Amino acid sequence: MEKSRRQQRLAFILLFGLWLPCCFTQTTPSNSATPTPTPSPSPSPQPRTEKLKVRLAGYPRKHNEGRIELFYKGEWGTICDDDFSLANANVLCRQLGFVSATGWTHSAKYGKGQGKIWLDNVLCGGGEKSIELCKSRGWGNSDCTHDEDAGVVCKDERIPGFVDSNVIDAHVDENKIEEVRLRPVVAMAKKKLPITEGVVEVKYKDGWAQICDIGWTIKNTRVVCGMLGFPHERKVNKNFYKRLKKRAAEKLPRPKVNVSAGGRLYLERQKNYFHIHSVACLGTEVHLAACPLEFSKANATSACTGGMPAVVSCMPGPLFMQNSGLKKKLKISSNVRLKGGSRVGEGRVEVLKDNEWGTVCDDRWNLQSASVVCRELGFGSAKEALTGGRLGQGMGPIYMNEVKCVGQERSIWNCPFKNITSEDCHHMEDAAVRCNIPYMGLENTIRIVGGRSSYEGRVEVQVGSKWGTVCSTGWTTKEAMVVCRQLGLGYSMHAVTETWYWDSSNVTEMVMSGVKCTGSEMSLSQCQHHKTVSCQKAAAKFAAGVICSETASDLVLNASLVQQTVYIEDRPLHMLYCAAEEDCLSKSAAKANWPYGHRRLLRFSSQIHNIGRADFKPKAGRHSWVWHACHGHYHSMDIFTHYDLLNANGTKVAEGHKASFCLEDTDCQEGVSKRYECANFGDQGITVGCWDLYRHDIDCQWIDITDVKPGNYILQIVINPNYEVAESDFTNNAMKCNCKYDGHRIWLHNCHIGDAFSEEAERRFEKYPGQLNNRIS
Numbered sequence: 001m002e003k004s005r006r007q008q009r010l011a012f013i014l015l016f017g018l019w020l021p022c023c024f025t026q027t028t029p030s031n032s033a034t035p036t037p038t039p040s041p042s043p044s045p046q047p048r049t050e051k052l053k054v055r056l057a058g059y060p061r062k063h064n065e066g067r068i069e070l071f072y073k074g075e076w077g078t079i080c081d082d083d084f085s086l087a088n089a090n091v092l093c094r095q096l097g098f099v100s101a102t103g104w105t106h107s108a109k110y111g112k113g114q115g116k117i118w119l120d121n122v123l124c125g126g127g128e129k130s131i132e133l134c135k136s137r138g139w140g141n142s143d144c145t146h147d148e149d150a151g152v153v154c155k156d157e158r159i160p161g162f163v164d165s166n167v168i169d170a171h172v173d174e175n176k177i178e179e180v181r182l183r184p185v186v187a188m189a190k191k192k193l194p195i196t197e198g199v200v201e202v203k204y205k206d207g208w209a210q211i212c213d214i215g216w217t218i219k220n221t222r223v224v225c226g227m228l229g230f231p232h233e234r235k236v237n238k239n240f241y242k243r244l245k246k247r248a249a250e251k252l253p254r255p256k257v258n259v260s261a262g263g264r265l266y267l268e269r270q271k272n273y274f275h276i277h278s279v280a281c282l283g284t285e286v287h288l289a290a291c292p293l294e295f296s297k298a299n300a301t302s303a304c305t306g307g308m309p310a311v312v313s314c315m316p317g318p319l320f321m322q323n324s325g326l327k328k329k330l331k332i333s334s335n336v337r338l339k340g341g342s343r344v345g346e347g348r349v350e351v352l353k354d355n356e357w358g359t360v361c362d363d364r365w366n367l368q369s370a371s372v373v374c375r376e377l378g379f380g381s382a383k384e385a386l387t388g389g390r391l392g393q394g395m396g397p398i399y400m401n402e403v404k405c406v407g408q409e410r411s412i413w414n415c416p417f418k419n420i421t422s423e424d425c426h427h428m429e430d431a432a433v434r435c436n437i438p439y440m441g442l443e444n445t446i447r448i449v450g451g452r453s454s455y456e457g458r459v460e461v462q463v464g465s466k467w468g469t470v471c472s473t474g475w476t477t478k479e480a481m482v483v484c485r486q487l488g489l490g491y492s493m494h495a496v497t498e499t500w501y502w503d504s505s506n507v508t509e510m511v512m513s514g515v516k517c518t519g520s521e522m523s524l525s526q527c528q529h530h531k532t533v534s535c536q537k538a539a540a541k542f543a544a545g546v547i548c549s550e551t552a553s554d555l556v557l558n559a560s561l562v563q564q565t566v567y568i569e570d571r572p573l574h575m576l577y578c579a580a581e582e583d584c585l586s587k588s589a590a591k592a593n594w595p596y597g598h599r600r601l602l603r604f605s606s607q608i609h610n611i612g613r614a615d616f617k618p619k620a621g622r623h624s625w626v627w628h629a630c631h632g633h634y635h636s637m638d639i640f641t642h643y644d645l646l647n648a649n650g651t652k653v654a655e656g657h658k659a660s661f662c663l664e665d666t667d668c669q670e671g672v673s674k675r676y677e678c679a680n681f682g683d684q685g686i687t688v689g690c691w692d693l694y695r696h697d698i699d700c701q702w703i704d705i706t707d708v709k710p711g712n713y714i715l716q717i718v719i720n721p722n723y724e725v726a727e728s729d730f731t732n733n734a735m736k737c738n739c740k741y742d743g744h745r746i747w748l749h750n751c752h753i754g755d756a757f758s759e760e761a762e763r764r765f766e767k768y769p770g771q772l773n774n775r776i777s
């Protein structure tokens, strides 16, 4: 984990904050028997009603450990390690959104901070809501140097519902701008989502305000558009708005165009209070509050003499565009992508180099760089720049580190960065983003009812003005994935086809049937369905349902291990009785002259990693697992993998066994402990950060190629092929290799996971037969 140039102080750091509840009584034990440390601490400062920001800083910081820094009186500072305790760390970790602390560090373990040492001799009981409520010498009163800066190590488990507010930079909360919205001026525009043009309104503590447009620049527009989920800004038709303004001023009749509520507000300008003026963004800010701007003290209209409310126009990314003609023109980046996110516009950042996808290491990863990624993918600016593999770890190469975008670059590839390899960084440090996306109102046309929690229930959709259920015939994980995405509830854990056991007191009529999705749609209405409702089953009993989850597993096969371990074995039939019983041989084996002769087997090892954010567990409960006496273990899934040999036109020429799996943690990456064990009817599954290894020499770990002629083929392995168990990403479940068989020996080349290559390289790969040396890169 040691990296070079660790001493570099970070300009942009994971930044958390929280609202401190305004009033609670301080529990100061009187006549405490505990020996008081020297110098004796004074009572803690009074809790303020303002936000106290806490963040982790320094090197080698992780998302859950680092030097503690506090933002007080407009300045970041540190805490001295004198008298520091686990109780202090517990309070700080909870303020950062973690459930508890596992340790703390002294003597500037994460490097020395700068500026103030805000607190010293801090003595928390452990249950305080904020570090401010603990005893200390008082703000800024310390005899320490930065050599004594304290740090914390938090348990890597988030407090449910805790919202990171590393959105905004430190100086932001002084301005107290919270949110931005557009009020469309033309009535028609109101119905069409997303709203891309209108009067800018800013939410601050007293409500919504408009901005005076004097000195307003396109750079300001860019920041506003970014916050609203749009990658690009457009010029507005100023004349249109000038005419509106003129008419309003001269009390002329309404213009011919219909104006909406926002438009009327705009026209009745005398009622508008311009609380904000002189906005001067650079265009690289991720939030308007990070731009220089001024608040008007009074409700003065005069603050904007000669001006009018700022109006912006934004260009949505292709995903959010109604006009399909424009959609084709706007191309999103083809050498950057997001993987493993539970929502649209979030995920691990992956970049394409030499036709192969790889990840970005998180050193110096910040909102400016994250925004460049978001915008080039057709989203707005970044809401969060996540470090420490928070949205799951990648498997392939690691290409970049210390990415330092200014914010104006068209692509992350145009930003300064360091070339690195997997030697210098680990996937534990994969960078990720959460982008601002436009409001589409998709969640308003679907709902789930009757479930035991807000994450599950019978699906109801709105067709016309009527809400009703969906027929569960053909209802699979793919359709359920779309529902969970549309509701903003993450991944689908289960596609439920019988929902009668949920609260069925108010089952509505069935209004949709024959739903068929590809799995990538943003709403159920984008999927195919019958024109008229036709469902063979009873609506009440067999309405479709979902169980959604914020996290899911993600299984990936180690492709290089398959390539390295492949060989052919001619195995005598007398050693294959058990395998035959388990259906691990091809059909022609039945006609063999048992026990004489042999079968030709293509053998290799499979190592299946769980790189997701939840454990992989078989769908069926253990009561329905099947005992396989021959191999002496239970099988928990009917079909866990497909092993196939395909010819050039994709036809199967041989297939491997399907059932013989008993899931367990064979081994885990550093710091993760094994939890699942196959033996003795143990719990089956694969823990996040662990893998299940099937060695080449175990029974049934093969493809029977006795009947296969020499030639060029593709070896394909697919894990969880029927989407039986939820995963965050199904595109990486297939692994393919070019395979050359000369009748005696076998060679594998270009083994890779389904989504690891560029499209161009994948096409070249598919054309393999005949050209052995098309190695990638």
Ligand SMILES: *[C@@H]1O[C@H](CO)[C@@H](O)[C@H](O)[C@H]1NC(C)=O
Binding pocket: 256, 257, 258
């Ligand atoms: C104004 O809106 C009404 C109803 O919404 C519509 O009938 C009318 O044609 C619109 N007028 C113009 C000028 O767009």
Ligand SMILES: *[C@@H]1O[C@H](CO)[C@@H](O)[C@H](O)[C@H]1NC(C)=O
Binding pocket: 299, 300
């Ligand atoms: C705004 O200013 C006007 C006159 O300048 C005054 O009459 C009014 O009360 C003020 N409103 C508020 C909310 O301060």
Ligand SMILES: *[C@@H]1O[C@H](CO)[C@@H](O)[C@H](O)[C@H]1NC(C)=O
Binding pocket: 417, 418, 419
């Ligand atoms: C990174 O490596 C590529 C070649 O793989 C080279 O073209 C590029 O200049 C290098 N960039 C940096 C910043 O070292």
Ligand SMILES: *[C@@H]1O[C@H](CO)[C@@H](O)[C@H](O)[C@H]1NC(C)=O
Binding pocket: 505, 506
């Ligand atoms: C659901 O049914 C109950 C009675 O079973 C009724 O009181 C309630 O209004 C119904 N709710 C809806 C949304 O129809």
Ligand SMILES: *[C@@H]1O[C@H](CO)[C@@H](O)[C@H](O)[C@H]1NC(C)=O
Binding pocket: 558, 559, 560, 561, 564, 607
């Ligand atoms: C995959 O297998 C190769 C070859 O045995 C090994 O070197 C590598 O560490 C494995 N990859 C992972 C992520 O475990």
Ligand SMILES: *[C@@H]1O[C@H](CO)[C@@H](O)[C@H](O)[C@H]1NC(C)=O
Binding pocket: 647, 648, 649, 651
């Ligand atoms: C695929 O190729 C095989 C020979 O390699 C041929 O027998 C078969 O008819 C082909 N199938 C299709 C659908 O083209």
